[in-house]
Amino acid sequence: MSYTILVIDDEQQMRDLIRMILEDAGFIVLEAGDGIQALAVLKQQEIDLCIVDVMMPYMDGFTFAEQVKRTSSIPLIFLSARGEEWDKVQGLKLGGDDYIVKPFLPGELVARIEAVLRRTYRVNPDSIVLQAGPLTISEDSHTAQLAGKPLNLTLKEFGLLLLLVKHKGRAYSREQLLELVWGDDHQSSERTIDTHVKTLRLKLGDAGKMIETVWGIGYKLEDPE
Amino acid sequence: MSYTILVIDDEQQMRDLIRMILEDAGFIVLEAGDGIQALAVLKQQEIDLCIVDVMMPYMDGFTFAEQVKRTSSIPLIFLSARGEEWDKVQGLKLGGDDYIVKPFLPGELVARIEAVLRRTYRVNPDSIVLQAGPLTISEDSHTAQLAGKPLNLTLKEFGLLLLLVKHKGRAYSREQLLELVWGDDHQSSERTIDTHVKTLRLKLGDAGKMIETVWGIGYKLEDPE
DNA sequence: CAACTTCTTGAAAGTTCATTCAGATTTCAC
DNA sequence: GTGAAATCTGAATGAACTTTCAAGAAGTTG
Secondary structure (H helix, E strand, C coil): CCCEEEEECCCHHHHHHHHHHHHHCCCEEEEECCHHHHHHHHHHCCCCEEEEECCCCCCCHHHHHHHHHHHCCCCEEEEEECCCCHHHHHHHHCCCCEEEEECCCHHHHHHHHHHHHHHHHCCCHHHCEEEECCEEEECCCCEEEECCEEECCCHHHHHHHHHHHHCCCCCEEHHHHHHHHHCCCCCCCHHHHHHHHHHHHHHHHHHHHHEEEECCCEEEECCCC | CCCEEEEECCCHHHHHHHHHHHHHCCCEEEEECCHHHHHHHHHHCCCCEEEEECCCCCCCHHHHHHHHHHHCCCCEEEEEECCCCHHHHHHHHCCCCEEEEECCCHHHHHHHHHHHHHHHHCCCCCCCEEEECCEEEECCCCEEEECCEEECCCHHHHHHHHHHHHCCCCCEEHHHHHHHHHCCCCCCCCHHHHHHHHHHHHHHHHHHHHEEEECCCEEEECCCC
16 A cells, blocks of 8 residues: 655755655655645645654644644654754654654655554554453443443543553553653642552452552552463 | 663763663663773673764774674664764674664664664563572562562562572672662661561572672572573 | 533551661681 | 671561542533
8 A cells, every 4th residue: 555645845855855755665745835735735635644844934843733633643754953843843752753853864764654654554453452350441442341341431540541451560650650641741640640540449349459559669450360 | 681781972961861761661771981981891791782972082982893893792882973974884784783863762772772682682672571590570560470479579679689680690789789779879778688688588488599698798699590 | 601520639547668776696717 | 716797687666658538620511
């Protein structure tokens, strides 16, 4: 299958360069000269990935990103000169997106794109229903069942349980749990984790024992096998 | 198994950054401020991989590489700013070593390291279950087993045992143990180590003999093979 | 906007663990 | 063998960590 990539940059020269590289690599390439144009293209065409210059007239790459993310989950790769807006790019990277520093090697760009595409469109291993003891949990359908009976979990409870089941046996600190479930920019206190663990244990009843306290560290989920 | 990585860079800040990333990823990190120091460390410690800045005082990364390769086959990963000495790095890349361009993303660095380690040591660096005699210990899950039966270890006991098993055969002073397990800012007396060793030996039963007293020095763990 | 759910927090209560000390024991050097 | 130095042991203390709870903040829904 061939992926369609939208290149958004105000410099014709850069667009040409990227088009050349990407077409060589077997992608279908569309272009836009600024964010406004790009949004229009996105409405009309099915795009698999956008390459976005950070510095653009009318609408910079980040504003564009916000607009796009509001209505879709198309992955983005940001282009930036070194040092330029470094922190912002860092922040965005965590959403499955990536960035690349100008100037770049052709192979580098292609590798990044392929990595992001793999990550985004791979046959999603998360669609597998995970299991631990009498508990099953499915990320896809956002549901969990205990011995076949549906569990009524809140958002945070679900996220917490999912992570623990996904990585059974591994111990996480409260700080790690906050980062991984709440997000890097969380503001919450570590007591919050305790409380959610408590209600999870309650809702899980006997199976709540699977969530073990690792003293001085945090929590983990141990599969009874 | 946990790998030991030597970071060689003249900038403290860069060393700190890399240390943070690598320790998060479960590696043991040592530092050297220049090539001369690094060669000294290599003589005394078992290092699995070096991360070498190309631009350094006294001895640049390439000269260092020549020296190292003369007596060992430790894999190297070169750090360079973009454009800097590009072709030289390219050339070296073919010897099983790798390079990475500054600035880099944490994940990128870890991925490179794991790739090189896999290539070099032909084992999966993610498997973190260590063994010594009838004892297995897993950093991930924070658990230890004796002949298959789970051991109930406290935080400090676990940390102590993990370190000793990680570096079987090596003797540590009580002061070193405090620094490595408790942290640099520990306040505890050396007698504390004695007590923890005592309970460890108790909990390990017969296998407790693996923890040997090195008179006048401290303790070590000897694998009965 | 009112009713409802979920999330968060801080403090009290409960539990486990780390540390210290002093006396007993072992090791080493002579 | 003897003395000095180092290590081992066991019990007591309180420091550190976890759990629980209740109340209010924040968010959602109709």
